[in-house]
Amino acid sequence: MPHDAESEWHRRTPPTPRRTGRRGAGTSTLLLFVALGAVVAALLVVTTAVRGDRSADTAARGSTSTTAPPTSTSAPSSPSSSAPRPAPVVDACAEKVAALPLRARLAQLLVVGVDPRGPADALAAVRDQQVGGIFIGGDDVGLLSAGALAPVHAAASLPLTVAVDDEGGRVQRLDVLDGPLPSAREMAAELTPDQVRALAVKRGQALRARSVTTDLAPVLDTSGQPDRTVIGDRSFSANPDVALGYALAFAEGLHQAGVTPVVKHFPGHGNTSGDSHLGAVTSPPLDALLGADLLPYRELPRFGDVVVMVGHIDVPGLTNGVPATLSPQAYALLRGEFGFSGPAMTDDLGAMRAVTDRVGLPDAVTQALAAGADIALWSSGGRVAEVLDHLEGAVASGALPAPRVAEAAKRVLTAKHAC
Structure with a gap:
């Protein structure tokens, strides 16, 4: 689960009494995995943020580049369109x-x-x-x-x-x-x-x-x-x-x-x-x-x-x-x-x-x-x-x-x- 939701779960759940034996060891292992999951989630959030910054920078640079915009898929205008026609040549x-x-x-x-x-x-x-x-x-x-x-x-x-x-x-x-x-x-x-x-x-x-x-x-x-x-x-x-x-x-x-x-x-x-x-x-x-x-x-x-x-x-x-x-x-x-x-x-x-x-x-x-x-x-x-x-x-x-x-x-x- 995402990092922020996992922290909220810890605040709302009362601590589990410490027990000995196999069941205590299992609980410790579970907590270790939970902690590792939190670290991985945090890294994912940071990585996503960095990628977002780079994407924004690339978009900003692209707005001033000479790269042609995507080709329109709209149908060509019909002969009856309102575009002005050149005036006939007069001799x-x-x-x-x-x-x-x-x-x-x-x-x-x-x-x-x-x-x-x-x-x-x-x-x-x-x-x-x-x-x-x-x-x-x-x-x-x-x-x-x-x-x-x-x-x-x-x-x-x-x-x-x-x-x-x-x-x-x-x-x-x-x-x-x-x-x-x-x-x-x-x-x-x-x-x-x-x-x-x-x-x-x-x-x-x-x-x-x-x-x-x-x-x-x-x-x-x-x-x-x-x-x-x-x-x-x-x-x-x-x-x-x-x-x-x-x-x-x-x-x-x-x-x-x-x-x-x-x-x-x-x-x-x-x-x-x-x-x-x-x-x-x-x-x-x-x-x-x-x-x-x-x-x-x-x-x-x-x-x-x-x-x-x-x-x-x-x-x-x-x-x-x-x-x-x-x-x-x-x-x-x-x-x-x-x-x-x-x-x-x-x-x-x-x-x-x-x-x-x-x-x-x-x-x-x-x-x-x-x-x-x-x-x-x-x-x-x-x-x-x-x-x-x-x-x-x-x-x-x-x-x-x-x-x-x-x-x-x-x-x-x-x-x-x-x-």
Whole structure:
């Protein structure tokens, strides 16, 4: 019996008279066992108390440990439980595109040349047709001076792309206003990539100060051809790695200044048979381009948010006699193997005979957009209403699928941060 109860028994039981003989010895033995039992009971009580203390200490330590609690055996909650569900993802650009009338959607895919002498022509194109962008070519700088572009931007209901060709060397627009840039070939020969980046930052700042948003540069073509050929000194190098390094530096400088770079001319114009301004041109076969001219395009993710210009280049093994600007296979290569998800822009569809000798402007714009272009560029100006009428008819007939228009418009608005 427990120790406390055994003591109470002793207090209540009168002592037994001491007797001699066998019965006395038996009583003594009984008392010895009783005493031993009391000692054992006492030890049990002490041991139990110590174990209880240790258990409590272990429980206290366990309450701050990282041991996972026992797995609940309760049934999982039913789908009708009150737990909050995540909100559906909203695609702001898709919604914005869907809200635009078809003609406005199509207009966002056009970048049209305007008179560089002043704002009147640009204002008409933007105010009347709400084109997505304008291109300022030629040598006159009236539209780039004295804040002439401010009312043009103000007339646009969506952010307006204002583009120029300012590569350096024989293709530049701000040399009269902000000083000349060396050609790409000269930059690679005389400057480090860091110096080219700094030069592009300064030039980009000058462009932004004149309300230009986009520079159709840098050239990513690899070329060892003479300076005055179609690409020639517009290329940083015939070596794909060198061309990539300098083009990347130039693009990074423009980015730092807030100007969107346009890398060109996919899938490679540096080693073509001629000048696409003057007629049809053919490049080396696709297998050869993949081993040289196209190597820099594998690094497109390093360029960040850029536009890629597609050239009017017939590539054996890819475009089957059609200029790349009008070839679905060329855009599929850009999107597929090279993984480019930004806007693809055509080279000039209105003033380059590689296209104009084949097809008129409205059809060229339609075919380019249907093939996969997101931005159709022509520098010759005018004809905007005519082109938009033709595009609306192409959507109605299915020649230009409506989903293709929506896809292109979404890329354009995303790139312009219009969403």
